[in-house]
Amino acid sequence: xxxxxxxxxxxxxxxxxxxPPYLFARIDEMKAKKMRAGVDVIDLGxxxxxxxxxxxxxxxxxxxxxxxxxxxxxxxxxxxxFRAAVAQWYQRRFGVDLDPKEQVLALMGSKxxxxxxxxxxxxxxxxxxxxxxxxPVYRTSTLFAEGRVHEMPLSAxxxxxxxxxxxxxxxxxxxxxxxLNYPNNPTSAVTRKGFFEEAVEFxxxxxxxxxxxxxxxxxxxxxxxxxxxxxxxxxxxVAIEMHSLSKTYxxxxxxxxxxxxxxxxxxxxxxVKTNVDSGVFDAVQRAAICALSGSxxxxxxxxxxxxxxxxxxxxxxxxxxxxxxxxKATFYVxxxxxxxxxxxxxxxxxxxxxxxxxIGFGSxxxxxxxxxxxxxxxxxxxxxxxxxxxxx
Ligand SMILES: *Cc1c(COP(=O)(O)O)cnc(C)c1O
Numbered sequence: 001x002x003x004x005x006x007x008x009x010x011x012x013x014x015x016x017x018x019x020p021p022y023l024f025a026r027i028d029e030m031k032a033k034k035m036r037a038g039v040d041v042i043d044l045g046x047x048x049x050x051x052x053x054x055x056x057x058x059x060x061x062x063x064x065x066x067x068x069x070x071x072x073x074x075x076x077x078x079x080x081x082f083r084a085a086v087a088q089w090y091q092r093r094f095g096v097d098l099d100p101k102e103q104v105l106a107l108m109g110s111k112x113x114x115x116x117x118x119x120x121x122x123x124x125x126x127x128x129x130x131x132x133x134x135x136p137v138y139r140t141s142t143l144f145a146e147g148r149v150h151e152m153p154l155s156a157x158x159x160x161x162x163x164x165x166x167x168x169x170x171x172x173x174x175x176x177x178x179x180l181n182y183p184n185n186p187t188s189a190v191t192r193k194g195f196f197e198e199a200v201e202f203x204x205x206x207x208x209x210x211x212x213x214x215x216x217x218x219x220x221x222x223x224x225x226x227x228x229x230x231x232x233x234x235x236x237x238v239a240i241e242m243h244s245l246s247k248t249y250x251x252x253x254x255x256x257x258x259x260x261x262x263x264x265x266x267x268x269x270x271x272v273k274t275n276v277d278s279g280v281f282d283a284v285q286r287a288a289i290c291a292l293s294g295s296x297x298x299x300x301x302x303x304x305x306x307x308x309x310x311x312x313x314x315x316x317x318x319x320x321x322x323x324x325x326x327x328k329a330t331f332y333v334x335x336x337x338x339x340x341x342x343x344x345x346x347x348x349x350x351x352x353x354x355x356x357x358x359i360g361f362g363s364x365x366x367x368x369x370x371x372x373x374x375x376x377x378x379x380x381x382x383x384x385x386x387x388x389x390x391x392x
Contacts, residue, residue, distance in 0.1 A: 015146065019140055023359070027344070027356070040352060042354070042375060042382060043375065044374070044380075045372060046372055047185065049374055050375060053254070057251070057290050063286075064283035072282075073279065074281060076270065076279050077104075077106060078106025078280065078285060081286075082106055082285040083104040083105075083258075086260065087099070089292045094230065096260075098230075104260050105259045105270050107244065107257040108256065109244050110213060110246070111137055112273070112277070113240075113269060114135070114137045114242055116269060116273055117141065117209075117265075117269050118141045118142050119145050120268035120269050122146075122177065125146070126147045128142040128149055128175065129178040130150070130179045132152065133187060133361030134186075134362055134364075135181060136360070136361065138213075139362065147176070151362060151364060152167065152178075153364045154187055154189070160187040160189035172205075175208050177209045177210075178203065178209070178210050179211050180210060180212045181212070182214075183217065183328070183330045184216075186356070186358065188329060188330040188333065188334050189334075190224065190328050191227070196229055200232050201234075209265055210240075212229035212230075212240070212241045213241075214226070214228060214241050216331075217243070218248040219247055219303060219306060219331055220329040221328055222307075228241055229241050230260065235261070240259050240266055241259070242257065242258075242259050243260065244256065245257060250298075250302065251288075251291070256284050306373045309375075309377050311326075312377045313333055314326045316380070316381070319384075335369055336368055337367065339367075340357035340365070341359060351390055353383050355369045356372075357369055
């Protein structure tokens with residue numbers, strides 16, 4: 001923050017005050033301080049793949065960037081070829097039929113869709129149902145729209161799946177949107193049989209839009225195949241799904257994703273976006289088409305790499321006496337600890353390891369820390385060695 005900015009916080013709008021303190025920024029500061037002090041920090045906090053984007057996708061971007069046809073404002077909803085490639089991918093991968101014209105919308109990453117959907121549907125005071133712990137943007141996007149967040153607790157006892165009967169009827173009837181996310185960040189849980197059907201029924205009964213965040217569908221192990229929410233009977237009537245190339249193809253920096261599903265819901269989101277951005281760079285969409293319609297080898301290799309790291313980390317943690325489940329999907333390991341802030345602080349201070357305290361994902365995350373498998377097996381082994389050397 002530059003010096004001048006220091007004079008303006010008193011002018012912040014009230015809704016800025018409603019935002020939760022950004023814990024991740026504080027952790028970044030603590031990490032930077034350690035690094036300045038010469039500590040070789042192992043960052044197992046970041047949800048950003050360390051693996052590169054597949055070379056054929058990078059080549060396609062370079063080619064497309066040189067084509068002057070791509071140097072103009074993109075279309076708002078995405079190039080027809082991009083939307084067709086998304087529809088074909090959904091058909092191939094999930095057996096879900098999408099009309100590329102009406103049921104696919106290009107996004108600048110799924111965060112774009114998540115951040116803007118409440119603007120289209122939430123009036124001040126309306127409820128939004130969001131998992132806790134959960135991806136922080138479900139909550140902040142609701143607060144920007146001046147909606148109220150009702151946290152759906154995710155507990156180990158319920159396999160980190162919300163118990164819909166626990167949502168008070170008054171809240172359900174005043175709710176506009178329910179965010180769901182399986183495979184889940186940060187708990188790494190996958191959905192259970194029947195849950196998506198229950199969610200569709202709940203949405204129909206209470207007139208709620210379901211926004212399913214499927215950012216991790218391709219990051220899965222031991223033969224697990226994550227479904228699309230849209231495979232569920234009736235889902236197309238009540239739901240949209242956010243997806244992106246970020247995690248699947250190591251493209252977090254490229255900012256390209258898609259919202260798919262119910263055409264009327266998408267059209268509301270599209271109308272908001274027309275007023276805040278001007279679409280995804282056409283050359284990036286060309287590269288995305290190349291990724292979606294090309295070889296799956298890079299995805300399989302990435303999963304293989306994460307799986308190896310997962311096995312190293314889980315075995316090591318168990319050897320150290322921690323009780324921790326091995327995830328079927330996502331690149332996260334979610335581990336119960338007595339006090340997540342104290343644990344994360346000690347890990348950084350005494351071992352130079354960054355882990356994310358669960359409380360950063362909402363009150364339901366208290367008592368857990370999240371390890372990201374976004375560092376090499378060697379670095380994970382090094383981290384385990386340092387943990388072993390820590391005073392008990
Ligand atoms: C990474 C992530 C996203 C956002 O990814 P984009 O890069 O914006 O596509 C969305 N949801 C969850 C749960 C994530 O972990």
